[in-house]
Amino acid sequence: MNKALITIIKGQFSDAQIRSLEQIVLQNYRIHISKGDLKIVWNLIPKGNTYRNSEIIQPSIISIGCEVGFPQESRLNMFESLSKDWLCITGQHNDDLIIAIIEAPAFEAFISKKSEHLTHYGKVKFYLNVMLGQVFNKARNGYYAFNSSF
Amino acid sequence: MPVYIILTKEKLIDEQMQKISKKITEIHFRVTGTPLEYITATFMSGYQLKNQNKLTLLGNIRIGGNRTSITIEKLKSELINGIAAALKLDSSKIGIDFLGIKAHWVSKGNEVLTEPGQENHLIINKKIKTI
Numbered sequence: 449m450n451k452a453l454i455t456i457i458k459g460q461f462s463d464a465q466i467r468s469l470e471q472i473v474l475q476n477y478r479i480h481i482s483k484g485d486l487k488i489v490w491n492l493i494p495k496g497n498t499y500r501n502s503e504i505i506q507p508s509i510i511s512i513g514c515e516v517g518f519p520q521e522s523r524l525n526m527f528e529s530l531s532k533d534w535l536c537i538t539g540q541h542n543d544d545l546i547i548a549i550i551e552a553p554a555f556e557a558f559i560s561k562k563s564e565h566l567t568h569y570g571k572v573k574f575y576l577n578v579m580l581g582q583v584f585n586k587a588r589n590g591y592y593a594f595n596s597s598f
Numbered sequence: 599m600p601v602y603i604i605l606t607k608e609k610l611i612d613e614q615m616q617k618i619s620k621k622i623t624e625i626h627f628r629v630t631g632t633p634l635e636y637i638t639a640t641f642m643s644g645y646q647l648k649n650q651n652k653l654t655l656l657g658n659i660r661i662g663g664n665r666t667s668i669t670i671e672k673l674k675s676e677l678i679n680g681i682a683a684a685l686k687l688d689s690s691k692i693g694i695d696f697l698g699i700k701a702h703w704v705s706k707g708n709e710v711l712t713e714p715g716q717e718n719h720l721i722i723n724k725k726i727k728t729i
Contacts, residue, residue, distance in 0.1 A: 502616065548599075562656065
């Protein structure tokens with residue numbers, strides 16, 4: 449199963465908006481990338497912790513895994529269609545939306561990069577935070593999510 | 599892109615985050631020529647870092663184009679020294695690692711990113727479908 453990690457600012461969108469966003473990511477994924485399943489996980493960043501050119505911003509960063517050699521034409525179609533749907537729901541400026549469709553080996557490296565720099569105890573703590581956060585949020589809000597800072 | 603993730607154990611105060619993000623932006627722009635409005639820094643705390651590091655910088659940056667290993671090493675070295683100076687930290691307490699992402703895998707603001715070295719095109723607001 450491919451995965452998507454979507455980084456947003458905590459509290460920026462309502463639970464209902466996040467569920468709608470999840471639906472449009474999934475729909476576009478099935479049209480442009482693969483008919484298979486996609487696990488979507490939301491990475492929640494505290495407000496005020498993201499900067500661009502010295503200003504605090506509230507970006508959304510969508511990272512999705514794809515197969516090696518994935519056609520660029522399909523990637524472009526995904527960019528265009530998902531951007532349009534996403535911005536329609538969120539009302540964000542398009543400069544605040546980054547979409548990355550990353551080949552599987554690089555995507556796995558992207559996902560595991562953080563834990564490579566943690567102590568053994570740090571990895572345990574990090575994975576517990578990710579797993580418990582996902583379970584809690586799925587049960588309570590209907591989507592998998594964890595806090596990037598804990 | 600680039601998107602820099604800054605990991606720390608303790609939460610940094612706003613002033614520290616501003617100093618670090620400013621330093622990252624200045625250095626990445628100077629070394630690579632990437633326009634300032636493309637350089638993002640996001641801070642995450644609660645992480646027990648290896649080697650007793652006080653801070654670890656993870657850079658998701660474009661690869662290919664004119665970006666050589668010499669450029670990458672220069673960028674790493676300047677980022678470590680620049681952040682150490684900004685925070686008055688020993689540079690040995692700062693970790694750094696990059697993940698190379700191909701430019702055409704990423705879109706921002708309805709544009710597909712261009713190869714490193716072709717940054718002038720980034721400013722032209724090239725639409726996705728025309729690439």
